[in-house]
Each structure stands twice: as structure tokens, then as C-alpha cells.
Amino acid sequence: MAQVTIKIPTQLRSATGGEGTVRAEGETVQGVLEHLFTAHPELRDSLTDSQGDLRRFVNVYLDGEDIRFGDGLGTPVADRQELQILPAVAGGR
Amino acid sequence: MPATALTCRECGSTYPLEAQFVCSRCFGPLEAQYAEHPSAGDPDAIKRRIQAGPQTIWRYADFLPTDRVPTLPAAGPGGTGGLDGLPAGGTPLVRADRLAERLGLREVWVKNDAANPTHSFKDRVVAVAAARAKELGFTTLACASTGNLANAVAAAGAALGMPVYVFIPADLEEQKILATGIYGATVVTVRGNYDDVNRLCTEIAGERPDWAFVNVNMRPYYAEGSKTLAYEIAEELGFQAPDRIVAPIASGSLFTKIGKGFREWIDLGLLPEGTQVPIMSGAQAAGCNPVAAAFDAGHDVCRPVRPDTIAKSLAIGNPADGPYAIELARKTSGTISEVTDDEIRAGIKLLAETTGIFTETAGGVTTATLRKLAEEGRIGRDERVVIVITGEGLKTLDAVRGTFECREIAPSFDEFETIAEHRAEVTA
Numbered sequence: 001m002a003q004v005t006i007k008i009p010t011q012l013r014s015a016t017g018g019e020g021t022v023r024a025e026g027e028t029v030q031g032v033l034e035h036l037f038t039a040h041p042e043l044r045d046s047l048t049d050s051q052g053d054l055r056r057f058v059n060v061y062l063d064g065e066d067i068r069f070g071d072g073l074g075t076p077v078a079d080r081q082e083l084q085i086l087p088a089v090a091g092g093r
Numbered sequence: 094m095p096a097t098a099l100t101c102r103e104c105g106s107t108y109p110l111e112a113q114f115v116c117s118r119c120f121g122p123l124e125a126q127y128a129e130h131p132s133a134g135d136p137d138a139i140k141r142r143i144q145a146g147p148q149t150i151w152r153y154a155d156f157l158p159t160d161r162v163p164t165l166p167a168a169g170p171g172g173t174g175g176l177d178g179l180p181a182g183g184t185p186l187v188r189a190d191r192l193a194e195r196l197g198l199r200e201v202w203v204k205n206d207a208a209n210p211t212h213s214f215k216d217r218v219v220a221v222a223a224a225r226a227k228e229l230g231f232t233t234l235a236c237a238s239t240g241n242l243a244n245a246v247a248a249a250g251a252a253l254g255m256p257v258y259v260f261i262p263a264d265l266e267e268q269k270i271l272a273t274g275i276y277g278a279t280v281v282t283v284r285g286n287y288d289d290v291n292r293l294c295t296e297i298a299g300e301r302p303d304w305a306f307v308n309v310n311m312r313p314y315y316a317e318g319s320k321t322l323a324y325e326i327a328e329e330l331g332f333q334a335p336d337r338i339v340a341p342i343a344s345g346s347l348f349t350k351i352g353k354g355f356r357e358w359i360d361l362g363l364l365p366e367g368t369q370v371p372i373m374s375g376a377q378a379a380g381c382n383p384v385a386a387a388f389d390a391g392h393d394v395c396r397p398v399r400p401d402t403i404a405k406s407l408a409i410g411n412p413a414d415g416p417y418a419i420e421l422a423r424k425t426s427g428t429i430s431e432v433t434d435d436e437i438r439a440g441i442k443l444l445a446e447t448t449g450i451f452t453e454t455a456g457g458v459t460t461a462t463l464r465k466l467a468e469e470g471r472i473g474r475d476e477r478v479v480i481v482i483t484g485e486g487l488k489t490l491d492a493v494r495g496t497f498e499c500r501e502i503a504p505s506f507d508e509f510e511t512i513a514e515h516r517a518e519v520t521a
Contacts, residue, residue, distance in 0.1 A: 057103065069397065088122075089312065
């Protein structure tokens with residue numbers, strides 16, 4: 001099992017007791033998130049829909065790379081990688 | 094300010110009118126909600142209120158989630174005019190008969206938003222966001238930008254006496270970087286594309302609650318500024334909606350807010366009975382086409398792409414409002430198309446040569462999309478079409494360098510005659 005760091009956005013820190021960074025383990029992004037949800041169950045509803053897919057305004061990055069450029073939730077993770085969860089933000093330019 | 098709350102577009106949760114942009118329940122985007130218009134039920138009274146206002150976006154203050162920078166001292170000696178020196182909106186809507194004729198169309202209009210103070214439509218959204226940031230007590234303005242927004246935020250910050258931090262991709266057009274730094278803004282060039290910059294700013298905004306990131310934590314207010322484009326087009330046409338709008342899509346926010354602006358006025362009875370939201374045609378570059386690709390494939394969500402196009406102001410590979418843009422295009426029987434970089438250059442030239450308006454690359458995308466739809470017969474012969482030109486060509490000069498030749502001569506009349514004759518042969 002790979003140990004990864006997960007960065008929690010400010011909007012969701014009430015679910016982690018105010019912590020901005022937590023540790024979790026797994027072999028894929030999905031596995032890591034499941035481990036995260038076990039420790040912090042409130043996060044599951046905020047981040048995933050009833051099918052277990054990521055909600056459409058949730059972006060997840062592995063070492064800065066959008067996981068949709070990899071295998072999405074099936075993207076493999078390695079030790080010491082960083083998973084970042086952020087809301088999709090538009091209105092830019 | 095008639096706004097009453099922020100509401101989640103996904104799950105409907107409501108929040109107070111603060112610097113919040115994401116629903117803490119489902120992560121959906123928040124949008125301003127309004128109380129009933131003070132003159133609801135009396136369209137003529139609403140029109141009179143609008144027409145009594147200044148020739149800027151503030152004539153539509155009843156429809157915006159902020160007051161007009163109320164905390165500034167009055168203009169004049171010892172005071173500051175605030176944003177009065179940067180009057181956003183009130184840009185021309187011009188009938189483009191020569192462009193229409195070239196494309197075999199009957200009626201084409203150009204909404205030229207390059208005529209804004211910093212030469213792009215971003216002055217509209219920044220005016221609203223900066224006004225709200227002042228109301229909420231923020232002291233620093235910031236943004237993630239591909240250039241135009243950086244220009245607008247830097248200028249607004251200078252006018253308001255607020256420090257500004259802008260974050261842009263390091264490979265941006267030099268003109269856009271210069272036109273930001275000159276106002277005294279701190280320009281942070283990030284090694285990465287806009288999506289990387291946006292990700293960084295979203296993180297910083299979370300950690301710096303005292304900074305107003307106009308397009309991150311101020312986003313629900315900022316985005317509403319785009320509606321004024323729809324209001325102006327309708328008002329300039331004599332309180333009528335056109336049949337079709339062609340507008341560029343980057344994040345999808347501008348496109349969807351134009352649709353929202355028309356919807357609001359239809360619901361208030363400001364447009365003739367039976368008026369529909371115009372057919373909405375979105376324009377993307379082939380080198381950054383996530384919304385067009387999803388639209389073509391019949392998907393509701395956009396798969397991100399890595400941008401590679403000369404249209405850098407549209408180079409958002411991960412457009413958060415993409416799903417709403419797709420929904421709007423479908424609802425109005427519209428389209429979302431993509432055009433190549435060569436078509437974009439040709440679009441810039443076509444607009445310039447037929448209207449005298451020199452647009453940046455995003456306008457090249459829009460014009461090229463109009464041409465494509467016309468050539469494919471997808472625009473009805475009798476449609477009244479408005480294309481939205483969002484920015485100024487002087488900001489993206491590199492894109493058109495080398496697209497025409499100069500004729501050098503000695504200071505001799507004979508030599509000039511040779512050139513003139515040659516020119517006559519070429520154009521004959």
C-alpha cells in the first residue's frame with residue numbers, strides 16, 4: 001500500500017477537524033479516497049455522488065496532474081505522492 | 094443591491110452574500126439570487142429606470158449583486174473617482190453589412206467589447222467584483238488570468254488604490270503582461286498553463302481569506318457582470334433580442350451569463366411577447382476544444398484537454414462552466430464549434446477588413462465560427478445575428494504577424510506608380 005498525503009480544501013476542513021493535510025493509503029486514487037472516507041465519513045457525500053463517482057465540480061490532482069489525464073479514480077498511486085482535492089472554478093481568463 | 098443570497102446551482106443550498114464560491118455540501122458553484130425587481134410588473138417603468146442610468150454597466154445596477162463602489166470618497170480634489178475613470182460597458186453594437194454580405198447573410202451585428210477601458214469585456218466583470226470586494230472590506234485584489242482579466246484587475250486596483258496580485262501563465266503574450274505591470278500590479282508568472290495557474294489560485298484563495306480573487310472567491314459576483322452584455326445588446330436593438338448570438342467559450346461563464354441576461358429580461362416582460370433566448374452558438378479553438386468536443390459527443394461533462402492554440406485567452410482546458418454552456422446551447426437549438434489556428438487568423442483579417450474592428454485571437458475564433466456556420470448553411474438566411482468580440486487585436490499582435498506584405502519604395506513618384514499599378518492588377 002502506498003502512503004500518500006491528501007490536501008484538503010478549506011471548504012471541507014470541518015470534516016477533518018480543521019486539518020489541511022491528512023495521510024491515507026491505497027493502491028489507486030479510488031483506494032486512497034476510500035481510506036480517507038473511512039477516517040472522515042462526512043467527506044464521502046461532498047465528493048462523490050450516489051454511484052460513487054466524483055461529483056462533476058470536484059477536481060482531483062495527483063502530484064499536480066489532473067487524474068482525468070490518467071485513469072481517473074483508477075490511477076495508480078505511489079509512496080509519498082500528493083493528492084490534492086479542489087473545487088472546479090470557472091469564470092476565469 | 095437586490096441580491097438576497099447565494100444559491101448552489103447543483104443542490105440548491107443557500108448561503109449569505111459573502112466571499113464564498115463553492116457549496117460546502119456538494120462542491121457545486123454558487124450563483125447570486127435576487128429579490129423581485131422593485132418595478133416588477135411594469136416593464137415600461139423598468140425601462141425608464143434603465144434609461145435614466147449612466148452609459149455604463151451601472152445602468153443595470155438593479156440586476157447586479159452589488160452597489161456601485163459606494164465606499165469611495167467622492168471624485169474631485171482630495172478624493173478619487175474610483176472606477177469612474179474606467180467606465181465599463183456602453184460599448185458599440187454595430188451593423189456589419191459588408192461582413193454579412195461576404196458570408197451570404199442578411200443581418201450581422203458586432204458587439205465590440207474591445208471598446209472597454211482596458212480593451213476587453215473583462216472590465217464588466219471586474220467592476221462588479223471590485224465593487225463587491227470593497228463592500229466586503231477586502232484590501233487586496235487578485236486573479237488567475239490569461240491576460241485580459243489581469244489587465245482589467247490591475248487597472249481597477251490602481252483606480253481604487255488597492256494592491257493587486259495577478260497570476261498568469263509564463264508564456265503569455267507580451268502585450269498583455271506589459272498592460273498589467275504598468276498599473277503597478279505584482280505580476281506572478283507561473284510555469285504552467287492557465288489550468289495550473291487556476292489550481293494554484295484556488296489553493297491560495299483558500300489560504301488567504303483577506304484577498305479578493307475576483308474569479309475565485311468573488312466568482313458569484315464577478316460572473317454576473319457578463320449578463321450586462323445581453324442587456325446592452327437587447328437595449329441597443331431597441332429592447333429586442335437577436336435571433337442568434339455567437340460568442341467565445343473559455344470557461345463557459347460568459348456564454349452562459351449572456352443566456353441568463355436574456356432570460357431575465359424575457360421573464361420581466363422587457364422584450365416583446367413571445368421572445369425566446371437567442372440561439373446560442375459557442376466558439377472554441379480546435380487546440381482547446383473541451384466544450385465543443387463534449388457537445389459533439391453528446392456528453393454533459395467536459396473531459397479536460399491540454400491547450401495548444403494561438404487563442405490563449407480561450408485556452409482553458411478544464412472549463413468549469415462547460416456543462417452549463419452545453420446545456421444552454423442544446424436548450425436554444427444552438428451549436429458549439431471549433432476552428433483551427435489558420436481559420437482564427439483568417440477570422441481576424443475578415444473582421445478587420447469588413448468592419449474596421451481589429452480583434453484579438455478570441456474574436457478571430459468567434460468570427461471564424463460565424464463564417465463556418467454560414468458556409469455550412471447552419472444560419473437561417475433571415476436571422477439577425479450578433480457576434481460578441483471580447484477583446485482588442487493590439488494585445489495579440491504575434492498571431493497576425495506576417496499575414497500581409499508591405500511594399501517598400503524609394504521616395505520617387507515613378508517607383509510609387511509601379512507599386513500603384515501592381516496594386517491595381519492585384520485587386521482587379
